[in-house]
Amino acid sequence: xxxxDTKTAPTPRRVRIFLAEKNIDIQYIQVDIVTGENLxxxxxxxxxxxxxxxxxxxxxxxxxESDAICTYFEAIQPNPSLLGESPLExxxxxxxxxxxxxxxxxxxxxxxxxxxGYFKDRMTPVPEFGKQAGINANKFLHLLDKRLADxxxxxxxxxxxxxxxxxxxxxxxxxxxxxxSDTQQNLHRWYSEIKARPSSKA
Ligand SMILES: N[C@@H](CCC(=O)N[C@@H](CS)C(=O)NCC(=O)O)C(=O)O
Numbered sequence: 001x002x003x004x005d006t007k008t009a010p011t012p013r014r015v016r017i018f019l020a021e022k023n024i025d026i027q028y029i030q031v032d033i034v035t036g037e038n039l040x041x042x043x044x045x046x047x048x049x050x051x052x053x054x055x056x057x058x059x060x061x062x063x064x065e066s067d068a069i070c071t072y073f074e075a076i077q078p079n080p081s082l083l084g085e086s087p088l089e090x091x092x093x094x095x096x097x098x099x100x101x102x103x104x105x106x107x108x109x110x111x112x113x114x115x116x117g118y119f120k121d122r123m124t125p126v127p128e129f130g131k132q133a134g135i136n137a138n139k140f141l142h143l144l145d146k147r148l149a150d151x152x153x154x155x156x157x158x159x160x161x162x163x164x165x166x167x168x169x170x171x172x173x174x175x176x177x178x179x180x181s182d183t184q185q186n187l188h189r190w191y192s193e194i195k196a197r198p199s200s201k202a
Pocket of ligand 1: 006009010011012033038050051052053064065066067119122
């Protein structure tokens with residue numbers, strides 16, 4: 001069993017942190033997305049959309065999509081739970097995980113792709129779209145700061161996949177100069193706590 005990974009990219013990092021939290025050791029195989037190694041026909045057999053991460057099981061079955069990979073490992077090893085235990089907890093974590101993914105993680109990604117032209121060999125950057133995505137990401141940081149005033153973690157009192165996704169997005173956002181502002185003290189407190197967890201090094 002191994003994971004096709006790209007050490008510098010934010011999406012595969014979500015999976016690495018998730019597995020580090022669960023103390024799951026797995027082999028990572030590096031894929032160079034700059035040269036487009038991920039777009040080869042061999043890789044597209046593993047994931048038709050040509051993106052990483054991809055989990056390849058011993059029988060050759062492949063699971064792509066970071067959330068899907070995390071769901072698989074949560075089922076194999078439920079403790080510590082990062083997707084919730086009770087129906088209510090599962091629902092709330094799913095809500096926040098999705099909102100963080102769409103409202104922050106994707107906005108940072110779109111800002112990066114459309115304002116830097118990093119992948120212009122394979123997509124058409126639209127700088128105005130990139131700029132708007134950056135504005136959306138900043139709005140979401142504001143929302144998170146308010147949320148974290150009364151909650152230790154994004155979904156409440158328990159660390160979850162929503163925290164992992166937000167942390168990876170915020171770390172990556174530096175490349176497009178989006179940062180937690182000085183006034184967002186709740187976010188700063190939360191960020192330093194997540195950064196202090198050993199899994200943040202993954
Ligand atoms: N929704 C996918 C997104 C995967 C994704 O966008 N991966 C990026 C790295 S962060 C990638 O492979 N980019 C290479 C490319 O677009 O060619 C997931 O969660 O796994």
